[in-house]
Amino acid sequence: MDELRRRVYGADHDDPAPYAEPGREYVELVGGPLDGLLVDVxxxxxxxxxxxxxxxTNHGQFGPGGRADYEARCGDPGRWDWAGDVP
Incomplete structure (x- = not known):
């Protein structure tokens, strides 16, 4: 998939430019409620x-206002793995 057409965490559903931008650096979220989104680092x-x-995230175990814990993947700095949800 073209990285520039990937959605970025934090972009609103009605954001006119919710995708990755050239010249920015991103990590991919793997697993959990935000799976597949990119985070601008x-x-x-x-x-x-x-x-x-x-x-x-509103989509985790604790609903609106809950948080999803993502940890850097050992040996793969371009991905963060889901470690669970917290209130």
């Missing part, structure tokens, strides 16, 4: 990227 250090992220 442009400007993050390598250390910050290995920390992963707790991302707000």
């Amino acid at each position: 442009t400007g993050l250090t390598a250390q910050e990227r290995t920390a992963g992220a707790m991302l707000i």
Whole structure:
């Protein structure tokens, strides 16, 4: 799939440009409620990227306002794996 036609986490459903943009750096979310979305990591250090992220989602176990925990995949800096949902 063309990365520039991939949806980016945080883009609103009515956003006129919800897709990846040239010149930006992204990681792919794998598994969980945000599977397949990209996260813009442009400007993050390598250390910050290995920390992963707790991302707000309405589609996780805890419903609106819950968070999905994504952790950097060992050996594959371009992907973050779902580690579970938290309130």
